[in-house]
Amino acid sequence: MDKKIIQELIDRYVSVSFEVNKKAESLIKSQIEEDITIDQHYIIRYIQNSTECTSSELAEAFEVNKSAITAIINRLADRGVIERTRDENDRRVVYLTLSEKGKEMSRKTQEKVHLLVESLITQFDETEITNFINTYEKLALILTNMKKEEMGE
Amino acid sequence: MDKKIIQELIDRYVSVSFEVNKKAESLIKSQIEEDITIDQHYIIRYIQNSTECTSSELAEAFEVNKSAITAIINRLADRGVIERTRDENDRRVVYLTLSEKGKEMSRKTQEKVHLLVESLITQFDETEITNFINTYEKLALILTNMKKEEMGE
DNA sequence: GGTGAATAGTTTAACAGTTTAACTATTATT
DNA sequence: AATAATAGTTAAACTGTTAAACTATTCACC
Numbered sequence: 001m002d003k004k005i006i007q008e009l010i011d012r013y014v015s016v017s018f019e020v021n022k023k024a025e026s027l028i029k030s031q032i033e034e035d036i037t038i039d040q041h042y043i044i045r046y047i048q049n050s051t052e053c054t055s056s057e058l059a060e061a062f063e064v065n066k067s068a069i070t071a072i073i074n075r076l077a078d079r080g081v082i083e084r085t086r087d088e089n090d091r092r093v094v095y096l097t098l099s100e101k102g103k104e105m106s107r108k109t110q111e112k113v114h115l116l117v118e119s120l121i122t123q124f125d126e127t128e129i130t131n132f133i134n135t136y137e138k139l140a141l142i143l144t145n146m147k148k149e150e151m152g153e
Numbered sequence: 154m155d156k157k158i159i160q161e162l163i164d165r166y167v168s169v170s171f172e173v174n175k176k177a178e179s180l181i182k183s184q185i186e187e188d189i190t191i192d193q194h195y196i197i198r199y200i201q202n203s204t205e206c207t208s209s210e211l212a213e214a215f216e217v218n219k220s221a222i223t224a225i226i227n228r229l230a231d232r233g234v235i236e237r238t239r240d241e242n243d244r245r246v247v248y249l250t251l252s253e254k255g256k257e258m259s260r261k262t263q264e265k266v267h268l269l270v271e272s273l274i275t276q277f278d279e280t281e282i283t284n285f286i287n288t289y290e291k292l293a294l295i296l297t298n299m300k301k302e303e304m305g306e
Numbered sequence: 307g308g309t310g311a312a313t314a315g316t317t318t319a320a321c322a323g324t325t326t327a328a329c330t331a332t333t334a335t336t
Numbered sequence: 337a338a339t340a341a342t343a344g345t346t347a348a349a350c351t352g353t354t355a356a357a358c359t360a361t362t363c364a365c366c
Contacts, residue, residue, distance in 0.1 A: 001279050009282060010270045016289045018195065021174060023296035026216040037322065042171065055344060063179040068324050070345055075322080092332045092343040117163045123295055126154050128288055129162060135277070135285040136169045142276055143176035190351065208315060221353050223316055228351080245314040245361045 031112040036081075036105065041113075043072055044098065044106050047082065053096045081105060184265040189234075189258065194266075196225055197251065197259050200235065206249045234258060 025038060032041050046061060047053045055073065059066040073096060076082040081102040087093035098106060121129055178191060185194050199214060200206045208226065212219040226249060229235040234255040240246035251259060274282055 001275065005279065006271060006274065009274050009286060010267055012286050012290070013270055013274065014266065016286065016293050017177070019293045020289065020296060022214070022216050023293065023300060024170070027296065027299065039323070056342085061175070063175050064323085065325060066344065067326085067346080071323065074345095090333070090343085094344065113167065114163055117166055118159060119299075120292065120295060121159065121162050121166065122154065124288070124291070126158065132285060132288040133162060133165050133169065135281055136173065137165070138277070139273065140169050140172045140176065142273060143173060143180065146180065146272075147176060192352070209313085217352085218354060219315065220317080220355085224352065227316095243314085243362070247315065 027116060028113060031116055032109040034105075034108070036109070039072060040076060040081075041109055043069075043076070044081065044102060045110065047096050047098055048103070048106050048110075054093055055096070058096075076102070180269060181266060184269055185262040187258075187261070189262070192225060193229060194262055196222075196229070197234065197255060198263065200249050200251055201256070201259050201263075207246055208249070211249075229255070 028041070029038055032038070036044070042062070043058065046058060050057065055066050055069045058069045058073075062069070073082055073084070077084060080099055083097050083099050083102075084094050085097065087095060124132070181194070182191055185191070189197070195215070196211065199211060203210065208219055208222045211222045211226075215222070226235055226237075230237060233252055236250050236252050236255075237247050238250065240248060277285070
């Protein structure tokens with residue numbers, strides 16, 4: 001690829017990813033706001049989609065320290081959204097699950113987020129958006145490998 | 154588009170955008186960390202690319218309240234990274250500029266971020282990454298229009 | 307030209323999320 | 337049995353955020 005073209009692509013990518021992130025996050029916030037934050041929403045979503053979720057798993061997925069997860073989980077547990085249960089075989093491990101209240105909360109916000117994303121996606125034709133998501137997924141893979149290399153060093 | 158395909162695309166989009174955001178942010182953080190946060194980095198970047206930057210402009214671009222901007226600017230001004238100058242014609246307005254120290258800081262972190270993004274982008278062929286960014290920019294436009302509609306209501 | 311509304315920015319209090327370091331409790335290693 | 341490693345928590349310190357009240361200035365318009 002030409003040096004100049006690469007430079008232009010870099011600038012465009014940095015700008016557009018910043019802009020989309022900010023705008024999307026702000027729209028999601030305006031949709032879900034029924035007393036939970038965006039991070040709490042993502043934590044709840046993750047727990048629901050995971051079979052046996054632990055703090056360590058969340059810390060890895062969210063790329064933060066475990067103590068940051070403890071803080072978020074504490075707030076949600078205090079409000080009865082999340083429940084903790086110890087593993088009987090390995091008593092160091094604590095499994096995180098959604099309470100009935102948490103599940104209901106998750107269902108509601110998930111629905112709103114889906115409607116929002118649907119209204120975005122359906123403005124493209126199928127080929128374009130499919131290609132976009134395919135490339136996006138490749139990018140995720142590249143980033144994962146980069147991360148692994150970084151750890152290896 | 155088929156209902157089922159849309160559902161699948163939504164799920165894939167939500168998952169992949171979350172994953173890429175977290176990973177990219179974490180990589181950027183590991184690159185720039187010379188005493189500034191990611192948000193500070195973005196603020197510095199914005200000021201550098203803007204001709205006459207104000208707090209209100211930043212608040213709009215970052216989709217946060219003006220007082221959040223004040224807090225960030227205070228920290229950077231205390232450290233001599235950013236300077237404030239009042240507009241002589243409209244004394245309510247405060248322009249934000251980078252000090253020499255700020256410019257140097259910006260140059261360094263910009264370079265690192267560029268190298269990082271370059272190493273991502275060059276793993277795709279030109280057509281694929283160009284198409285990707287084109288669609289991404291369309292998405293940004295759609296989000297901007299959505300935001301406007303939301304305001305209009 | 308003076309008054310009330312609008313605008314730009316700041317302050318304060320309260321809270322969410324984050325890191326680092328030290329800690330408890332448990333399990334694995336040797 | 338002694339030492340390492342692992343899972344999770346706690347505490348202190350910090351950044352970023354909102355909401356509401358505030359200062360200072362400019363605009364609108366009668």
